[in-house]
Amino acid sequence: MIEMKGVQKTYRNGVTALQGIDINIEQGEFVYVVGPSGAGKSTFIKLMYREEKPTQGSVLINGHDISEVKEKLIPQLRRGIGVVFQDFKLLPSLTVYENIAFALEVIEDSPKKIRRKVMDVLDLVQLKNKARFKPDELSGGEQQRVSIARAIVNNPKVMIADEPTGNLDPETSWQIMKIFEEVNARGTTVVMATHSKDIVNTLKKRVIAIEYGRVVRDEQRGDYGYEA
Numbered sequence: 001m002i003e004m005k006g007v008q009k010t011y012r013n014g015v016t017a018l019q020g021i022d023i024n025i026e027q028g029e030f031v032y033v034v035g036p037s038g039a040g041k042s043t044f045i046k047l048m049y050r051e052e053k054p055t056q057g058s059v060l061i062n063g064h065d066i067s068e069v070k071e072k073l074i075p076q077l078r079r080g081i082g083v084v085f086q087d088f089k090l091l092p093s094l095t096v097y098e099n100i101a102f103a104l105e106v107i108e109d110s111p112k113k114i115r116r117k118v119m120d121v122l123d124l125v126q127l128k129n130k131a132r133f134k135p136d137e138l139s140g141g142e143q144q145r146v147s148i149a150r151a152i153v154n155n156p157k158v159m160i161a162d163e164p165t166g167n168l169d170p171e172t173s174w175q176i177m178k179i180f181e182e183v184n185a186r187g188t189t190v191v192m193a194t195h196s197k198d199i200v201n202t203l204k205k206r207v208i209a210i211e212y213g214r215v216v217r218d219e220q221r222g223d224y225g226y227e228a
């Protein structure tokens, strides 16, 4: 469902962040992307939701080359892809409820439908009781749960996360991983860049390791493979 063919990404400053990337991720897989700092993980993730375009090669989602999606159709493309960041990226002036509903309002659902969908995802991340809170009234783990709820409220086929536990303590990170596993169990493909040796070596999944912009390892139930 996600395919990269002969992908190279060279940034405008001349840095080649990725080269010779050929990978295929099937619907329903859970994939960790690991590797040293600066190896190209974030670039790899950004190519999947058209935050960046490849310099060479193609990125296909369900057979469609996303580099060819017209600018005005990018919001529509992104609705099918939930994205979770290390720093949550919630809108500070909106409540928890509004931050999630915002992702739906652009697709013009009825108010009743919006309410049901938002409350359903808040239930999944166990934050129904904080729907009226603002992000700065929540702990880091709670904010990350809101950002996951926002990412999945449109029921995307893919959830992509760039170091989602990077700012969280170990216990909170495990809570977040339980939610990721639940989302994956419901059929969503999950691709997650991480530096967490503990998580990768405990919750065994497919591991794609990137070094100096190239895939150096791709294993089912792989290890983290680096020192923490």
Ligand SMILES: Nc1ncnc2c1ncn2[C@@H]1O[C@H](COP(=O)(O)OP(=O)(O)OP(=O)(O)O)[C@@H](O)[C@H]1O
Pocket: 011, 012, 013, 015, 016, 017, 035, 036, 037, 038, 039, 040, 041, 042, 043, 044
């Ligand atoms: N917007 C950009 N413009 C120019 N160079 C960039 C840009 N983004 C990333 N790079 C460079 O591309 C390379 C890969 O960066 P990337 O952020 O993909 O690595 P990473 O593996 O995610 O690193 P980290 O684990 O530290 O987050 C690095 O050399 C980085 O400096």
